[in-house]
Amino acid sequence: MSEAPDAAYVDGALAVQTIKLLDSYKNQKTKPFFLAVGFKRPHLPFTAPKKYWDLYDSSKFEIAGFQGDSKNGPRIAYHSSGELRSYITPEISYEVSENKRVILSETFQKKLIHGYYAATSFVDAQIGKILDKLKATGLDKNTIVVVWGDHGWHLGDHGLWNKHSNFEQATRSPLIIYDPSIKKQIQVTSPTEFVDIFPTLCEASGLEIPSNLDGVSLLPLVKGEQLSVKPFAVSQYTNSNKTGYSFRTDRYRYTVWIEDKKSTDPIFQSDIFGEELYDYKLDPNETQNLSEAEDKSNLMRRFQKLAANYFNKQTETPLKNFIKKPQHKLKIGATLNHYGLNSKKEELFLKDFKFLTPANAAKQSRVHPQPGVWQWDRTEDFLEFSRANQLTLRIHGPVSPQASKWAKEDHRTAEELEAVMIDFMTASAKRYNQEPMVKHMDVVNETILPSGNWFGPKKGTNLWENPWLKMGFDKNGFPKYIVKAFEIATKYAPNVKLVYNQNAGMQKPMWDKLKETVLYLRSKGLRVDGIGWQGHLKLSRSTSQFTENTDQALKDLSELIDWAHSNNLDFHVTELDYKLTDQSNLASELQEQAQLYQKIINVLQSKVNTGVVTLNLWDLGQRLKKPNIYFQSIYDANFKPTPAYTVIKNAILNNQ
Template sequence: MRNVFYIFLIAFNCFVFGQNNKQLNVVFIAVDDLKPTIRSFGDANAITPNMDMLARKSTLFLNAHTQQAICSPSRISLLTGLRPDKTQVYDLKTQMRDKLPDVITIPQHFKINGYTTAGVGKIFDPRGVDKQSDGVSWSLPYKRAHQLKYHKDWGPPMVGYYHNHQIKEKIKSIVKNKNIPPSKVGDFLKTIFRPPFSSSPAPDEAYPDGAIAAEALRMIDNLSNNGKPFFLAVGFKRPHLPFSAPQKYWNLYGRDRIPLAAFQQRGSNIGRLAFKGPGEISKYPMDDRFYTTDNNGQLNLDTEFQRELVHGYYACTSFIDFQIGKIINKLKKEGLMNNTVIIIWGDHGFHLGDHRMWTKHSNFEQATRSPLIIYNPRTRAAQKIISPTEFVDIFPTLTDMAQIVPPSNVDGTSLLPMMMGQQQSVKEFAVSQYPRNNKMGYSFRTAAYRYTLWIDKSKIGQKISGKDIVQEELFDYNTDPLETKNHIGIPSYNNVYNDLKSKALTFLSPVVKSSPKRDVVPVLYDKGIKDLISDKGYDPEQVYIGATLNHRQLNTKVSDLFLEEFTYSTPENCAKQGRIHPKPGVWDWKPLNEYLDFADKNNIVLRIHGPISPQASHWAKTDSRTKEELEKNMVEYFTALCKRMNKESSVKWMDVVNETITPEGFWFEEKPGVEQWENPWEQIGRDKNDVPLYITKAFQIANKHATNKSLVFNQHGGMEPKMWDKVKETILYLKKKGYRVDGLGWQAHLRSNKPLALDKKQLVYLANLIDWAHQHDLDFHVTEIDYQIMDSSNNLKALQEQAAAYSNILKVLLSKRKNGVVTFNTWGMIDKNTGRHHDKFRFIFDKNINPKPAYFALREAIIKPDNKLILK
C-alpha cells in the first residue's frame, strides 16, 4: 500500500517551506451572479480593495467558466464535480438527490474525511436541495439568510431585499390593498412592484449579506476552537438581482462614470438559440422604468435606466467585497491565514446590456465566465492563469490541497499543477452548456476561441455527428472580444472551425459526460515515478530514473518516499575511499553494507559511486604523502571494493573515476592543505602519453575484479567542449589499451546563476554528447543531478526555473533512449537548510517532504517526453 501522504499526494503542500503539517482549513466563499467586475481581474471601474488585497497573494483564474449559467445547475455541478449531463439538473426545480441520491458533495466529502463542515447563506440554490441545504453535507445545522440575526434597530429587509423607506411603504400598501397572504407576497410582487435596485442608510448587518458575514465571523470563532480542521462555506446573495445595498456602497461610484455595454445588439450571423429574452429582469417591475423590447424580443432600455442598473451591480459587488474583507480580517486576527485555504468563486457571470441581455442564461462569455480566486497559505504566490479552467475543477483542486483523495468519478482536473507553476495548462478548453427549449447548446472555450454547437436534447449521450447540429457559433476573442459576429463561413477561420468542431464532436460522443481532452496529460498523483515509467512503456533495460540516499536516511520517511517513487539508486558517500579505507589499517564497510541490504530487500538497482576521485580522505590529501603511499591505499581500497561489488546482485554499475578533468581541459590536480577540493591521486604520476596513472590503474583493477559490472567514467562540470573533448580522448585511450569502459557519466550539478539547462546551445551539446556515448557503445548516465537556487530566494519564479531545468535534462536524455541505455539520478531527494550537499533548495521535495514543482516537472517529462523544452 502506498504511503498515505502520497496516496493523497497534494500538490498544495509542494511549496511548504517552514510550515508545519497541520491539516488545512478551507473557507469556501460563493458570490451569486458575480462576473469579473473586480479590479485585480482587470476592471478599472471596480472598487474591490479586499479581493484585490487577497489577489496579491493568490492565484487568479482569468479564464474560468461555469458549467451552466444558471444558479442551481451551476452550483450543483461545482459542488459535486460533475457536469450537468451527469447531475441531470438543468433547471431551478429539479432536486439534486432525486437524480443522484448517493452523490458526494464537496462539503460532504470533507465531512467524511474528518472535517467539521458548516455553511451560511447561499451555497446550494435552495430549490435544488432539501430544506437543510443538503443536510448530509454539513456537520452543523446549515444557516440560511432568513434564520440569521439582523441589525437590532433595522431588522431584516422587506421581502428579503429592501430597506429603502419609500419602497417598503409602497409594498406595504400593495399588500394591504390586495389582501395578499404573506406566503404569496414574493410571487405577487413579481408582476406588480419589485424594483431591480435600491439603496438605504441601513448598516451592512441589516441586509442579508451583512448578516451572513457577521454569522461567518461567529462561526470562525467556534470552528477554530474545536480541535478539528474546518470547512466553512459562506454564500453571498448579491450582486444577484435586485441590486440592493447600503447607500455608502452606491456612493463609491459616480453615476456619470458608470460604463455601459459597448455592444448592445445581436451579433451578425448568430442564431436565435444563442439569446435569452427579457424574462429575468422583467420580473423586477418598477414605476417609471420600462422593459421595452425590439423586434427580436431583446430588451431596449433607455440609457439612464441602464446606468442605474449597472451602478447597482457595481455597488453590490463592492458591498460583497467589504463583507469578504471582514472574513479575511477575522482569519488574520485569529492567526488562521497561515493554515487556511480561501477560495472565492462566482456561480456564473451576468449580462449587463451586452447583446441586449440583462441576465445570465446563455453560452456567451459574459454569462459563462466568472472569477475564481484561490489563496494557498503555503505559497502566498500571486499569479494569473489565463488558460481555460472549469468549475468542475474546484473539487479535485481542493481535495489535493487538503490531502484528501477525491471521488473517483469527478469530471474536473486538479488545478494545482498550474498553481505550482509545473504546468501552464491542464486542458484545451472549458465546456459550458445551456438548454433552450428542446435544444442543448454546448460551448467550448479555448484560450482564444469559443465554439458552440446546439443539438436536440434527445441526442444527449448519443453519438453526435455534424448532421445533428442545428445551430453553431464561432467567436474569436483576439479580434472580436465583444462577440459581434459569428466567424463560421469566413474562409480564414475554416481551419479553426473544423478543428474545434471535430474536438467538440469527439467530446460529446459517445458519452457527453466525459471530461474534455487535455493538451497536457494530467499528473497521476496516485502513482510514483516508477509506475509512470512502467505505464508509459519505457524499456526497463534502457531507461532508469532514480535518486541518491544518504545511508542515514535508510528506514526513515525519506527512504519510504524513495520506495514509493523509484527502483534505482546511488549511495551518496558510503562507498568512497574517505569512508571505507581513509588511511592504512582503517576499514569501515558498515554503511555500505546497510545500503546493499536495503537494495536487496527492496529490489533496488544500484550504481556504486565510489570512484577514484577528489572525494578523498584528509589522509590522502596531506601534503607530505608520497606517491607510493597513495598508490598502495588506492589499490587496496579499490580492489576490495570491486571484489565485493562484483558479488552483489543489486549492483549494475560502478563509477571507476570521477572529476578527472577541469572545465578548461586540464587534468585535475592536487592542491596545498587538506581542506580544498583537490585530486591527490594525480601525484601518483603520469604515463608516457601524459595520462594520469591513477586513471589507467583504476580501470585495470575494475576490469580484473568487477567483471560482472558496467564500468563508468564519471565527470563533473558543465557543457565545456575542452573538458568533454579530453574526456572522450581519455575513454578512447583506455579502450585502445584494452580496458573495458561501459558508460559515460555526467554529474549535472546545476545552478540558477549558470542557466545550462535552460540554454538551447548547451542542451544541444548535451544531446550530441549522449549520441557520442551511444555511438561508442557507452551507456549515458546523468549521475548526480541537482539544481541550486544560488540566492536562496526560493520564490515561485526560482522554483519554476528549477523545475524547467530538471525537466529539460530528462527530456533530452529520454529523447536518446532508443539509441542506448540512459539513466537519470537525482543527487538527493529532500531539501535541508544546511549541509554542503543539501542546501540551496536543490532537490525535488522540500524539507517537509512535500513535492516541489521540479517533482511534477519530472513526471510530466516522463508522460510527455516530446514536449518542447522550456528555454530562458
C-alpha cells in the first residue's frame, strides 16, 4: 500500500491506456470495435493505493464461520493454499496442519480479507473510469459491456485461501452484461458459464452463432424472456493426477473425481476416485458431503447419469480444427451367409438394416476353389441384393486364413504362394472397385496372434492356419503378403476404403503389432483407411476378458478407437456375436449378452464425433459351433427377438 496514484499500478495504467483507445474511437461511432481489458487484481498479491485500503477497517471484518473439512468430504478436494504461502513477508511464517491446511491467526486472516476488499475496490474504480469515458464519448449508446471474473476466491472458508477447488467460493464468479438496447435490469440466479459469453455477444451483435460451441447465448436471460438456459454449470480443477468435475444446478453441486483422465477420454467406474454432493438450500457452507447418504441415492444416480452424458458428449477439438466437421453416426449392420438370401434371415435383415457384410462369400476358398476355377456367383448375388435394396456393402477378408486348400498345400513355395495371392487379390480389388455400393473391404484378416506373434502356417490343409506367411518378410521384418496385399488394393481399389481386420480380444501385444504395421504400410505410401476388430465374445480365452474383466476390456477398446481416430482411421467392429455354453440357463445368458452389447455400444457411440465407427453383427440368429455350443446374435433358434435385439434396435433408432 502506498500514496502513489492509481496509474502507478499496472491495473491503473491499463485503465489509462483503455481510455486513450476509447478517445480514438469517439469519432468513429459506426465502426465496430471489440476491446478486451484484463485487470490483474484482486489476484494475489493484494496491492492497491492506500486510499482503497482506507475505505475499510480490518477489525470489523468477520472471518469465515466454517473453516473445517466437510463431513465425509474426500481429502483430494482440499489443498494447503500453496499460492498464498508463496508470498513471503517478514511478519508471518506459514504453518500447515496435519490435514494439509494452512494455519493463520484471526488477525492475519482479517488483514488478508482487508487486502482483498481494497484490491477489489481499486479495480472497481478503474472499471468506473472506463465506463465514464464510454458515456462521455457517446459510445455507451451502441456498445455492449460485459464485466466478469475468471473465478472466485476462498477467504478462509474450508480453511482454504486463493482458488484451486471446486467449492462454491472458488467457482462462483461475477457476470454483468449491459446491452444498451435493453432498458430493464434483470437479476439472473440460474446456472450460467463463461463459455456462454461468446455466443451471447454473437447474438447481441447480430452475428451468426457458430454451431460447434459448448456455450449458449444468455440473451434470453438478459431480456427476461427465460429464467434458465441450461440445467447446470460445469467447473473443473486438477489436484495431482486427479481432476474433479463439478456440476452445479440451482440447488446442488455434484463433483466427481477422476484419476488419470481428461473429460474427452472414456470414463469408467474404475476411474472414479471420489464423489461429493452438497445441498445449498440446507447447507450453504458445504459442511456435509451427501454422496453416500442413503436418502440421497436416487439423487446421486441422477447426477451420475448427468455426468456420464456430459463426458460422452465431450470431444477433442483443437483450435486448428475449429471449423465444424461432419458429424458421424454409428453405422450398424449385419452379415448374411449366402444361404440366408431368399430366407427368413433376409426378411429380418431388411426389416432393420442397410449395411451388409457377406459372411465369407468373398474369401479365396469360395471364389477360387480350384486352379483355373473362379466362382463369383455368390458375391454377385450379394451385389445384386445390395443394388435392389440400396444397401451399403462391406467385403470381408479376401486375404485371410480361409485360403483354398489347393493353394495352401504344404509343398507350395513362397514364390508359388505369392503368385496365387497376387492373382486373387488383384481380381478382387478390380471387381469390387467398380461397384458403387461397396464402401469398405478387408484387405487382410486375422494376421496376428494374441501374443503379438505373426499367425503362420501349419501342416496339412485342414487346420486353421495362415499359409501366406510362408511368402516371407521384407527387409524391415514385415510379412511380404501384407505389404503386397495393400500395394494391390491401393492401386486397384481407389474407390473402396481399405481395412486391416483382426480377431481375438484386446490383447496389447497384438494391437501394438497391428498399429506398428499400419503405420509402416502408410510410411510406404500405401493406403490403410480403417482397422477392424472381430468381436466373437467368449469364443476363446482371448475374448473372454469381455465377461471376466469387462471394465478393463471396454477401456482397452475405447483407447484402441481413440488411437484409430487420432490416426485418421475408421474403426469397425466386424463380427459381433456371443458364445452360449449353458442351454439350461439360457434366459440368464441372453440377458448377460444384452447387457454386454449395451456397454460396447456405449463405447462406440461415445466415439462417433471423432471419426467413423461401424458395428456388424455376425449372423442374425443362432448358429451351432459344436454340440451344445451356440453362437448367438439377436434372434433365437426360432427367429424370435432376444434381449440383445432390443439393444441393437434402440441403437439403430438413436442413429437415424
